[in-house]
Amino acid sequence: MTGKRLDPWGKGGIENYENLFKEFGIESFDKYRQRFSNNRYIRRGIVIGQRDYGRIAEAIEKKKPYAMMTGLMPSGKFHFGHKMVADQIIWYQKMNADTFVCAADLEATVVRDIPLQEARKIAIEEYLTNYVALGLTEKNLTFWFQTDYVVPYYRFRDQLSKKVTLNELKGIYGDDLTTGKIFSAITQAADILHPQLAEFGGPRPTVVPVGADQDPHIRLTRDFSGRFVSRHAADAASSEYKFIPPSSTYHKFMSGLSGGKMSSSDPSSYIALTEDPKTAEKKVMSAKTGGRATVTEQKELGGVPEDCMVYEMLVYHLVESDKELAEIYAGCKSGGRVCGECKKYCAGLLTAFLKEHQKKRKDAAKTVEKILGER
Amino acid sequence: MTGKRLDPWGKGGIENYENLFKEFGIESFDKYRQRFSNNRYIRRGIVIGQRDYGRIAEAIEKKKPYAMMTGLMPSGKFHFGHKMVADQIIWYQKMNADTFVCAADLEATVVRDIPLQEARKIAIEEYLTNYVALGLTEKNLTFWFQTDYVVPYYRFRDQLSKKVTLNELKGIYGDDLTTGKIFSAITQAADILHPQLAEFGGPRPTVVPVGADQDPHIRLTRDFSGRFVSRHAADAASSEYKFIPPSSTYHKFMSGLSGGKMSSSDPSSYIALTEDPKTAEKKVMSAKTGGRATVTEQKELGGVPEDCMVYEMLVYHLVESDKELAEIYAGCKSGGRVCGECKKYCAGLLTAFLKEHQKKRKDAAKTVEKILGER
Incomplete structure (x- = not known):
């Protein structure tokens, strides 16, 4: 089983995309390639898989409200591997998505040991500046740092923690679960769902473009999205939670220049x-x-x-x-x-x-x- | 081993105080009984145990800065069992403690299924109003609701999550650990340490008066307090973390009127x-x-x-x-x-x-x- 698990905290290497999709229930992106051929990554099959993309396709084509959510880890130089993700963000923004981009400055500090101020600087000078040079604008954009999160977000994250068992987390993330990974996983789920909180625009289709190794977070989040029912009609804090399961796309990673993995640390x-x-x-x-x-x-x-x-x-x-x-x-x-x-x-x-x-x-x-x- | 573990989420029954203290390394409160005989619970041996009370005793007697931290779970009627805790809070306030009282409205909602608005109402009308009638004043008091937590607190709580392994948590809380309990335990530790964050007054002795069943939270928090070293001198976010291990006192619970446990639900x-x-x-x-x-x-x-x-x-x-x-x-x-x-x-x-x-x-x-x- 361990060999068949995706590791969102690993190095991002995927041996065989077709097999992984069979094993994890990700669907092919083929049927949307022609419909969205103005996106180079879609047209060329680099965006290879999806979950529930139908409602995103419909929202784009019928100009209905939807959101695009993604995060960035400010831990090094912004390279052409990152550009692929940036181009997708910008494409969704042009396709009228409410665009949510979270700079994971806290994660960079606690996981990668980068001082917080430096992480913020990297997020702005490397990531955000390059995003803008590539075409990102302020239109429909919510850009924020993890350390700027607001109370409704944290309140929600705490409530998520009661909605999943340790065994479920082990089933998704493997037996080498750590306390830090548990917090990180719940945080990712809260990140992805929070555009649907009342304070941030309410329930609507949300697409998360990720590398296939990030699918465990998508699965956990989709599980969560069905676990909120209004227990107290009179109580805003619980009745406001209503989610449409998030959709996702999976892209093939670029290779490194010598044929191995492309890595910020090399x-x-x-x-x-x-x-x-x-x-x-x-x-x-x-x-x-x-x-x-x-x-x-x-x-x-x-x-x-x-x-x-x-x-x-x-x-x-x-x-x-x-x-x-x-x-x-x-x-x-x-x-x-x-x-x-x-x-x-x-x-x-x-x-x-x-x-x-x-x-x-x-x-x-x-x-x-x-x-x-x-x- | 399981029989020797204290359960902070249990019903609060302690069979034999002396034995527990031997097993868990809690020290007797005897040597402070005479020094603080103006406190009825101390004088009569109801406050029976302590950890590191020496620095609190010194702070009280030499009028040095120190903090008292406690939480309340707003889930029912305020009874004479609660009054014992309230009296202690008020005593510390009179003894010049910076007094921190946290109303666990979020915990009441997610763990005990009480609507958030009702939990807040109980916290004010039952707990806070009775505290004040018993003698609590606004002097040196920080009273807040969990759902009002501010960003530095959450940032800190996330950093705590990287400082403890799942095995350590199991060692302290038992094998029936759940995701919710993990969040709750980390939250308790953050609650206890946060008066020492720069934003809330900086490092100083802190006393937490609890029932003996809450000792696991104290042990976890004391472990945490030694795990922060300034990794980046230039980085405020990590260098500001410097903690004095919190002190604690342990009191005997009042019995219920029929001789069993006193319980809010009965x-x-x-x-x-x-x-x-x-x-x-x-x-x-x-x-x-x-x-x-x-x-x-x-x-x-x-x-x-x-x-x-x-x-x-x-x-x-x-x-x-x-x-x-x-x-x-x-x-x-x-x-x-x-x-x-x-x-x-x-x-x-x-x-x-x-x-x-x-x-x-x-x-x-x-x-x-x-x-x-x-x-």
């Missing part, structure tokens, strides 16, 4: 969005590709774009046109396109993106201020 | 402080005494004041003079004083007390308002 595995373009270029030039041992071999057998970190950068971030991407893929497969030229092409696109993005970061200050002022 | 077991004096008198007249089967036998063998609920009322609440009490005791033992006359005497004192107290309750409104206004 700068050689990622490119930061504040990276000096020269350094970024060098990182691309030394990234793992799907190329063969020699150019001759490559021209004969063709490359393996599925195992290429450079191609992955193009798919996730740098090439918007599907037609162009298909040509690159075909060129690689046929052996006509070799790694050296492909890397240079990627580095060119990346450099252009970074320069433009870093200019936008400078212009982001005003919007960042507005967002922080409104929290 | 009105025949207690006399409420708002009880109609006529009803109260009847309850005394039918209380269990230490009398013999017949008056003849009683005159011959003498009574057993140790097993007498009427004598207990006199000891705990109604007779201030030790000399008078000693005479009553001797009279009973010798067989000269029979139960009928003793009950009548007790009923008379009780009626006088209740009439006076209920008059004071009417005058309490203004102080209650001041206290609630200042929270």
Whole structure:
């Protein structure tokens, strides 16, 4: 059983997406790919799974109220793996979601041992500023720090703690449960449900875009959402709890530049969005590709774009046109396109993106201020 | 092991105080009995045990800053069992303690299923109003509801959750730990330590007067208090945590009127402080005494004041003079004083007390308002 459990506190590695979905009851995202093809990650199958996405799809298309909720862990450089999540947040904001973004400054302090003030600084300078440079605005946005939580939130979190047994938590999170993990799990559930509290807009569909390793939190939260019934009609504190089970989407993680996991703690595995373009270029030039041992071999057998970190950068971030991407893929497969030229092409696109993005970061200050002022 | 564990969520029955103290490392209160003989419960050995009381004794005598912290569970009528705790709170307030009283309205809602508004009403009309009628004032008093907790408190409580393992909690609370109990235990510890947070007055000796069944919370809290070291000198959020291990006192519970446990859920077991004096008198007249089967036998063998609920009322609440009490005791033992006359005497004192107290309750409104206004 342990092998089949997802660890939301682990390193985020998922061996086989299709299998995990079978084992955990996550559904494929395929049926929504065409309907929301204006989202690059959806269109290209990077958003691979979902729970209850039907009510989100309906809310988007019929312009009904719904919420998007996500958190960020301010613990390092904002890199292209984070950009994927940011792009999704921004897409939902454009699709009229009430947008909730929580900066987990407390979690960064207690779990990752980052001083609170530094965690707040990272949240603003790395995460929020990059979000804004990527397109996040103050429209329908609730951005807050965990340490700014307000009383109705805490009251609610305490009530959640009475709604789940330790055995249920062990069933979801494994036997190596700790006191800290229990608090963290209940906190995650409260985070996800709280946009539906009366104080924050009331019951409505809520989508949480996550990596598949975060599914245990989604399952716990969905369990919770059915466990509140009004016991005291006269009592606001309990009768106000009415939830629509949250929906979720699951995306494939980007790989690290050397083919392993992309990790904030290993700068050689990622490119930061504040990276000096020269350094970024060098990182691309030394990234793992799907190329063969020699150019001759490559021209004969063709490359393996599925195992290429450079191609992955193009798919996730740098090439918007599907037609162009298909040509690159075909060129690689046929052996006509070799790694050296492909890397240079990627580095060119990346450099252009970074320069433009870093200019936008400078212009982001005003919007960042507005967002922080409104929290 | 299980038989030797104290259950803070149980019914509060303690079979043998001396044994428990040996098993759990609680020390006798004897050496402080004479020093604080102006406290009836201390003088008469009702406050029987303590941990680290030395620093409280010193703070009281040398008029140094210290705090007294206690909570109340607003779930029923305020009776003479509660009065014992109230009298102690008031005594510490008079002895210059910074006095912290927390009304556990949230706990009453989530654990005892009492609507939040009703719990708040009980806290004010039963507990706080009786406290004031018994002598509590607004001086150096912080009275608050759990649902009014402020952010620094919650931030701190979350940090506590990372400082204790599940196995440690099981060691203290037993294997039948639940998610709710874990939250409750961490909450109790945060309650007890929070007067020492920078926002609430900083590190100083703190005494928590409790029944012996609450000792697990004290032990957990004392463990916590040593687990904070400043990891980041520059970081206010962690460096501000510096605690003096809290001290505690343990009192003997009053027995119920029929000799069993005094319980809020059984009105025949207690006399409420708002009880109609006529009803109260009847309850005394039918209380269990230490009398013999017949008056003849009683005159011959003498009574057993140790097993007498009427004598207990006199000891705990109604007779201030030790000399008078000693005479009553001797009279009973010798067989000269029979139960009928003793009950009548007790009923008379009780009626006088209740009439006076209920008059004071009417005058309490203004102080209650001041206290609630200042929270």
